[in-house]
Amino acid sequence: QSALTQPPSASGSPGQSVTISCTGTSSDVGGYDYVSWYQQHPGKAPKLMIYEVSKRPSGVPDRFSGSKSGNTASLTVSGLQAEDEADYYCTSYTDRNNYVFGTGTRVTVL
Amino acid sequence: EVQLVESGGGLVQPGGSLRLSCTASGFTFSSYWMSWVRQDPGRGLEWVANINQDGTEKYYMDSVKGRFTLSRDNAMNSLYLQMNSLRADDTAVYYCARKWAGTFDIWGQGTMVTVSS
Numbered sequence: 175q176s177a178l179t180q181p182p183s184a185s186g187s188p189g190q191s192v193t194i195s196c197t198g199t200s201s202d203v204g205g206y207d208y209v210s211w212y213q214q215h216p217g218k219a220p221k222l223m224i225y226e227v228s229k230r231p232s233g234v235p236d237r238f239s240g241s242k243s244g245n246t247a248s249l250t251v252s253g254l255q256a257e258d259e260a261d262y263y264c265t266s267y268t269d270r271n272n273y274v275f276g277t278g279t280r281v282t283v284l
Numbered sequence: 285e286v287q288l289v290e291s292g293g294g295l296v297q298p299g300g301s302l303r304l305s306c307t308a309s310g311f312t313f314s315s316y317w318m319s320w321v322r323q324d325p326g327r328g329l330e331w332v333a334n335i336n337q338d339g340t341e342k343y344y345m346d347s348v349k350g351r352f353t354l355s356r357d358n359a360m361n362s363l364y365l366q367m368n369s370l371r372a373d374d375t376a377v378y379y380c381a382r383k384w385a386g387t388f389d390i391w392g393q394g395t396m397v398t399v400s401s
Contacts, residue, residue: 175329176347207400212329219379219394220321220329256309263329267386271343273319273331 176276178203184284188256194279196247196264204245204273208267211240211249215260225260226251244259249282259283286310286390288380293395300370300399302305303318306380306392310350314338314358317383320365323394330376333365348374360390 179197196203196211203209209227212220222231224240225240227247237252247266251258264276292304304320320332333344333354342354353366363380375398379387 177309206386210387212388219390219391220388222387224387225385225389231389265329265331265387272345273334274329275321275329278328 175202175266175270175274176273178266178274180264180275180276180279181264182244183280183282185284186251187263187284188254190254191250191252192254192281193248193250194262194264196249196266198245198247198274199274200245201270202266202268203242203247203270206267207242209240209242209247211238212263212265212267213258213260214263220263254283256283258282285397288382288390288392290378290392290395293378293397295398295400296370297401298371298399301368301373302370302397304365304367304378304380304395304397306365308361308363308382311382311390313361318356318363319381319383319388320354321379321381321388321391322374322397323379324373324376327376332378335363347368367397370397372390372399375399 183253214220227242228240251276262279297299314346319334332348351369355364377394379394380392382390
């Protein structure tokens with residue numbers, strides 16, 4: 175199972191928006207609404223930010239939003255803040271009862 | 285507080301074995317699927333395996349099938365990963381995670397496994 179494709183990096187100034195893409199296939203992202211996004215700060219465990227494409231767990235700011243079109247899912251962070259600087263990973267359920275993660279995107283707040 | 289705590293990582297020679305443990309607290313462990321996810325700095329995050337609530341269904345990533353075995357003890361609120369025939373490319377931080385709504389909503393702090401001679 176190949177990893178989902180994410181851009182290696184993305185950046186924006188405080189207050190701006192940044193959007194990260196996550197491209198898979200019809201066997202994973204395109205076939206199921208089980209796409210999630212995780213935030214990971216250095217040396218820390220991943221934290222769930224978005225699940226089922228666009229739902230936010232309790233406590234996650236509404237500045238974080240998710241969407242999907244075809245085989246590509248996206249995470250948008252609006253109103254960028256310094257604490258949003260982190261690595262972001264997507265993941266999707268697949269048709270082999272497995273899960274596949276994205277390659278990861280480093281978000282830098284300029 | 286909902287918490288997962290992993291243990292059992294360490295340095296092991298190629299071909300060796302290691303058993304990871306994960307102890308859950310703050311939620312009804314027996315009601316959830318559980319998973320292991322690993323992270324190699326060079327390869328990012330990788331899903332390793334899932335187990336259902338009573339341990340009767342297990343799924344593994346292709347590269348660990350036949351070498352890794354997932355089990356759980358609901359009475360002890362514990363999840364285990366028996367890793368045999370370890371290879372250098374198994375080197376990673378191994379995270380225990382709770383599986384919920386098609387995602388991994390709670391993660392442990394991770395335990396490092398290094399396979400090297």
